[in-house]
Amino acid sequence: MTVAIDAQGLxxxxxxxxxxxxxxxxxxEGRITGFLGPNGSGKTTTLRMLCGLLTPDSGxxxxxxxxxxxxxxxxxxxxxxxxxxxxLYEDLTVEENLQFSARxxxxxxxxxxxxxxxxxxxLAERRKQLAGTLSGGWKQRLALAVATLHEPQLLLLDEPTAxxxxxxxxxxxxxxxxxxxxxxxxxxxxxxxxxxxxxxxIAYIAYGxxxxxxxxxxxxxxxxxxxxxGEGPGVDRLAGELLRDPAVEMAAPFGLALHVSGGDADRLExxxxxxxxxxxxxxxxxxxxxxxxxxxxxxxxxxFQ
Amino acid sequence: xxxxxxxxxxxxxLERTGAVLIKEFIQLTRDRITYALIxxxxxxxxxLFGYAINTDPRHLPTAILVQENSVFARSVVSGIxxxxxxxxxxxxxxAAELDELVRTGQVQFAITIPGDFTRRVxxxxxxxxxxxxxxxxxxxxxxxxAALAQLPRxxxxxxxxxxxxxxxxxxxxxxxxVHRRYNPENITAYNIVPGLLGIVxxxxxxxxxxxxxxxxxxxxxxxxxxxxxxxxxxxxxxxxAPFVIVGMIQTALILIIGRVLFGVPMAGGWPGLxxxxxxxxxxxxxxxxxxxxxxxxQLQAMQLSVxxxxxxxxxxxxxxxxxxxxxxxxxxxxxxxxTHFLRIVRGALLKGQGFADMxxxxxxxxxFVCAVAALALARYRTTLD
Numbered sequence: 007m008t009v010a011i012d013a014q015g016l017x018x019x020x021x022x023x024x025x026x027x028x029x030x031x032x033x034x035e036g037r038i039t040g041f042l043g044p045n046g047s048g049k050t051t052t053l054r055m056l057c058g059l060l061t062p063d064s065g066x067x068x069x070x071x072x073x074x075x076x077x078x079x080x081x082x083x084x085x086x087x088x089x090x091x092x093x094l095y096e097d098l099t100v101e102e103n104l105q106f107s108a109r110x111x112x113x114x115x116x117x118x119x120x121x122x123x124x125x126x127x128x129l130a131e132r133r134k135q136l137a138g139t140l141s142g143g144w145k146q147r148l149a150l151a152v153a154t155l156h157e158p159q160l161l162l163l164d165e166p167t168a169x170x171x172x173x174x175x176x177x178x179x180x181x182x183x184x185x186x187x188x189x190x191x192x193x194x195x196x197x198x199x200x201x202x203x204x205x206x207x208i209a210y211i212a213y214g215x216x217x218x219x220x221x222x223x224x225x226x227x228x229x230x231x232x233x234x235x236g237e238g239p240g241v242d243r244l245a246g247e248l249l250r251d252p253a254v255e256m257a258a259p260f261g262l263a264l265h266v267s268g269g270d271a272d273r274l275e276x277x278x279x280x281x282x283x284x285x286x287x288x289x290x291x292x293x294x295x296x297x298x299x300x301x302x303x304x305x306x307x308x309x310f311q
Numbered sequence: 312x313x314x315x316x317x318x319x320x321x322x323x324x325l326e327r328t329g330a331v332l333i334k335e336f337i338q339l340t341r342d343r344i345t346y347a348l349i350x351x352x353x354x355x356x357x358x359l360f361g362y363a364i365n366t367d368p369r370h371l372p373t374a375i376l377v378q379e380n381s382v383f384a385r386s387v388v389s390g391i392x393x394x395x396x397x398x399x400x401x402x403x404x405x406a407a408e409l410d411e412l413v414r415t416g417q418v419q420f421a422i423t424i425p426g427d428f429t430r431r432v433x434x435x436x437x438x439x440x441x442x443x444x445x446x447x448x449x450x451x452x453x454x455x456x457a458a459l460a461q462l463p464r465x466x467x468x469x470x471x472x473x474x475x476x477x478x479x480x481x482x483x484x485x486x487x488x489v490h491r492r493y494n495p496e497n498i499t500a501y502n503i504v505p506g507l508l509g510i511v512x513x514x515x516x517x518x519x520x521x522x523x524x525x526x527x528x529x530x531x532x533x534x535x536x537x538x539x540x541x542x543x544x545x546x547x548x549x550x551x552a553p554f555v556i557v558g559m560i561q562t563a564l565i566l567i568i569g570r571v572l573f574g575v576p577m578a579g580g581w582p583g584l585x586x587x588x589x590x591x592x593x594x595x596x597x598x599x600x601x602x603x604x605x606x607x608x609q610l611q612a613m614q615l616s617v618x619x620x621x622x623x624x625x626x627x628x629x630x631x632x633x634x635x636x637x638x639x640x641x642x643x644x645x646x647x648x649x650t651h652f653l654r655i656v657r658g659a660l661l662k663g664q665g666f667a668d669m670x671x672x673x674x675x676x677x678x679f680v681c682a683v684a685a686l687a688l689a690r691y692r693t694t695l696d
Contacts, residue, residue, distance in 0.1 A: 110536075
């Protein structure tokens with residue numbers, strides 16, 4: 007399998023604050039890799055460095071076989087980038103936005119490509135509508151169409167589904183998988199756990215450092231986390247009490263249930279012993295991705311305070 | 312459980328007003344460019360314009376052609392020099408030289424004392440000296456010409472005693488003939504309309520491009536644009552070219568209105584005018600682009616544009632006579648592109664200057680274009696760093 011992205015030791019600081027620290031990653035071609043991590047963890051900065059929008063302070067890397075520092079132009083030609091904020095021209099129509107993107111990338115058969123994209127998007131009837139007047143879900147689909155109009159080999163998506171309804175998100179992810187099936191490499195940053203599970207691979211970043219890497223199963227297994235699920239009236243209010251025990255690394259309510267996790271299963275069990283009584287019912291459970299991420303995050307000192 | 316909140320006043324609360332007020336102050340200090348301009352604008356503008364602007368300009372450059380070597384001529388010359396309105400810095404030998412100096416704008420006044428001056432004064436036979444004024448800007452010449460009215464009574468007072476026979480009219484031993492060249496009727500519009508061309512182009516072009524580029528940054532479209540293979544020069548040309556046409560249309564409109572409604576003369580000088588206008592439009596657009604690379608928001612871009620516009624109006628000779636300003640202000644004024652553009656437009660429309668006459672101003676605008684374009688391209692980033 008060919009490597010689409012191979013970066014080593016990337017660093018980036020803004021105003022003396024190190025946003026990305028010794029970041030290394032390899033991404034295979036045709037894979038969808040999810041970048042997860044808390045806000046301000048350097049996901050956007052990393053994506054921008056990989057497509058030549060930011061120059062790393064140090065470190066090296068290639069994307070699609072081109073150097074991310076000296077050959078960023080070649081990368082840009084072959085990459086589609088969808089920014090966090092809707093960043094198409096709101097005062098241009100749907101069709102004009104597509105045409106602009108096609109021209110700036112010197113594509114051939116512009117009319118044909120734009121017509122195809124409009125057809126696929128289901129926006130053929132609304133092609134004369136100003137992009138700014140589209141609803142959130144449509145804006146996002148248009149942005150994806152613009153980012154993939156030139157048939158890129160690499161697609162970078164920065165929180166593409168923020169503020170989009172579940173149905174539109176599902177359609178969006180179906181499209182991403184269709185594109186990946188054709189060999190497109192996708193890097194997507196997200197906060198949604200269900201989206202993380204839709205990715206082939208996960209890279210968990212917190213405060214500029216890569217903390218976990220692999221498939222969802224590998225990441226969960228790698229965390230070596232013991233999790234108990236508690237049920238019963240008032241169990242969700244025990245979190246504060248339980249957290250006083252150092253064996254309890256995480257206690258988070260899930261609706262009416264409570265997930266309690268810790269790295270040491272035996273100590274965790276002892277910590278829970280006093281609560282093994284009515285009306286509470288406890289059961290050992292597989293940690294979810296979210297449990298793992300909250301666990302990973304709690305181990306990293308927050309350098310943003 | 313929770314404490315009963317104080318009953319707030321629905322109609323007007325000082326506390327709520329204060330909350331908004333404090334928030335505004337905090338935000339004001341966060342925006343460093345705005346903050347700096349709030350302090351800098353009044354101080355700089357007051358110092359600059361308070362000292363620089365003078366509607367009673369003195370020490371205007373004057374050329375003199377004395378066609379007789381006599382006591383009377385010398386007295387008249389020193390009388391003129393003593394008025395403090397005229398600085399005689401060119402002594403020429405013939406009328407052609409004199410004319411050249413006025414046409415190219417090197418002097419404001421050209422004074423001729425004819426060869427038969429003494430003879431006519433002595434005989435009381437309508438002795439005359441000729442004062443030609445470059446009246447393109449009536450304000451610049453007004454007070455100086457008014458001061459000349461005193462000259463015949465005062466200049467020869469000492470010489471006309473004793474041996475010399477008294478002239479026919481001791482109060483008026485000679486008369487001064489004034490020719491207001493380029494604007495004989497002293498019409499202010501002739502000066503203002505060409506000047507307005509420079510101001511309107513600056514106002515719209517600098518501001519429109521400065522805002523146009525920062526808008527892309529503010530809306531985030533710049534990030535998408537930078538992620539494409541587009542190169543800085545391509546963005547710059549693509550963004551600015553439409554405004555070249557806007558500038559051309561504005562120029563045509565102002566010239567047509569100036570001609571039709573105000574009767575502004577159009578003496579010629581079209582090649583220089585066209586070249587000068589093109590350079591000025593491109594330079595102004597480049598400057599707008601440069602401003603946009605220095606600012607983050609449209610508001611900041613707007614403020615910086617105004618900061619540039621004020622000296623363009625006040626120090627360029629548009630509103631107040633350029634030669635009325637002290638040397639340091641004139642020196643500052645020559646750094647402002649509008650100053651040179653105004654000289655070209657007025658030179659062309661009112662004087663019909665040719666390429667050669669406009670040379671220095673055209674050169675200055677060319678330097679402006681190159682400097683601004685180079686700086687803008689150097690500042691423009693293909694990355695978001």
